[in-house]
Amino acid sequence: MSRAVRFDSYGGPEVLRIAEVPKPVPGPGQLLVRTVVAPINPGEIGIREGAFADIWPATFPEGQGNDFAGWVVSTGEGVTGFAAGDEVIGFAPRAAQADYVALDADAVALKPLGVSWEEAAPLPAVGVTAWAAVDAVQPRPGETVVVSAAAGGVGVLAAQLVRLRGATVVGTAGGHNFDFLRSLGIVPVSHGPGLAEEIRKAAPEGVDAYIDTFGGGNVDIAIALGVPAHRINTVADPLAVRRYGVHGRAQEDAFSPVLVAELADLVARGRLAVPISTVYPLERVGEAYIELARRHTRGKIVLSLVPEADRERERRALFGDRSSNPT
Numbered sequence: 001m002s003r004a005v006r007f008d009s010y011g012g013p014e015v016l017r018i019a020e021v022p023k024p025v026p027g028p029g030q031l032l033v034r035t036v037v038a039p040i041n042p043g044e045i046g047i048r049e050g051a052f053a054d055i056w057p058a059t060f061p062e063g064q065g066n067d068f069a070g071w072v073v074s075t076g077e078g079v080t081g082f083a084a085g086d087e088v089i090g091f092a093p094r095a096a097q098a099d100y101v102a103l104d105a106d107a108v109a110l111k112p113l114g115v116s117w118e119e120a121a122p123l124p125a126v127g128v129t130a131w132a133a134v135d136a137v138q139p140r141p142g143e144t145v146v147v148s149a150a151a152g153g154v155g156v157l158a159a160q161l162v163r164l165r166g167a168t169v170v171g172t173a174g175g176h177n178f179d180f181l182r183s184l185g186i187v188p189v190s191h192g193p194g195l196a197e198e199i200r201k202a203a204p205e206g207v208d209a210y211i212d213t214f215g216g217g218n219v220d221i222a223i224a225l226g227v228p229a230h231r232i233n234t235v236a237d238p239l240a241v242r243r244y245g246v247h248g249r250a251q252e253d254a255f256s257p258v259l260v261a262e263l264a265d266l267v268a269r270g271r272l273a274v275p276i277s278t279v280y281p282l283e284r285v286g287e288a289y290i291e292l293a294r295r296h297t298r299g300k301i302v303l304s305l306v307p308e309a310d311r312e313r314e315r316r317a318l319f320g321d322r323s324s325n326p327t
């Protein structure tokens with residue numbers, strides 16, 4: 001038996017429980033992974049509350065979580081390229097917040113050994129989403145790009161990816177995040193009233209592209225600033241996509257293990273930071289979502305399935321002296 005987050009009806013964080021479930025068995029082409037870290041994401045709140053029941057209904061008892069990092073424990077028939085003990089990063093919809101995850105090997109990338117579990121695990125969700133948003137608006141060197149909620153999970157990665165393409169980033173945030181954004185080379189502006197005027201002051205020569213990771217009227221502001229629709233992407237406002245014909249590219253449009261590996265390589269080389277605000281043990285999953293729902297997370301909140309102090313002991317118990325990933 002192993003632990004897994006489950007809920008039996010739509011509702012608030014109080015419906016979440018830690019269930020004892022059978023350890024999954026990997027089918028052909030699958031891996032069984034011992035989860036070490038599983039992040040949490042705002043979209044999971046909507047699914048659990050039933051807000052997306054029309055498009056993504058739950059099947060009770062429902063599992064939770066998408067992105068994760070962990071050790072390969074065993075491989076199903078026909079799997080090549082992975083072995084027990086490998087450190088991997090993966091995407092397992094509604095299944096990641098569990099001690100063990102069985103998933104198709106083609107949804108998994110190797111984790112560079114120099115990247116921490118906490119930094120690696122969010123890459124298949126917010127990392128890929130940020131990449132999709134940046135790719136949609138194609139920033140060029142010397143341009144100015146606005147990123148809304150630039151200290152949030154998607155925003156802080158999108159802002160850094162834009163900077164890597166040589167553009168200037170104006171990032172919206174609360175004042176408590178201004179110094180943090182400056183430390184990443186991002187020009188902060190307050191996301192409060194008067195945002196359009198704040199952006200005009202920060203970008204007197206105009207805004208070339210706008211990446212919205214919050215919704216709440218950001219696309220209206222981008223249009224009012226004169227940014228062409230094809231240089232605007234929102235991951236949080238599907239109505240604006242229909243109204244203005246802007247891009248709505250997100251995780252599902254870009255996910256691949258190759259892209260996850262590329263993002264992990266940027267982290268390994270110190271070119272992309274994945275800020276972690278809080279690490280909760282799995283048992284405190286409800287509290288973790290209460291914090292997330294306040295919508296002031298800097299970077300990511302993650303769940304730890306194997307406490308940091310126990311990781312080396314558990315790795316040795318599972319794999320002995322076998323070394324991790326091929327170099």
Ligand SMILES: NC(=O)c1ccc[n+]([C@@H]2O[C@H](COP(=O)([O-])OP(=O)(O)OC[C@H]3O[C@@H](n4cnc5c(N)ncnc54)[C@H](OP(=O)(O)O)[C@@H]3O)[C@@H](O)[C@H]2O)c1
Nearest residue numbers: 043129149151152153154173174191214236250251295296
């Ligand atoms: N479809 C997909 O594939 C996909 C994948 C991932 C995420 N998403 C969506 O993308 C959005 C962002 O996700 P996330 O994980 O980045 O969220 P998040 O980490 O919870 O975002 C938190 C950030 O929002 C900022 N914020 C709070 N109030 C704001 C306001 N009024 N205006 C602008 N920013 C504000 C906060 O900044 P301050 O603390 O500085 O105020 C904080 O840094 C969500 O809607 C999520 O559902 C979609």
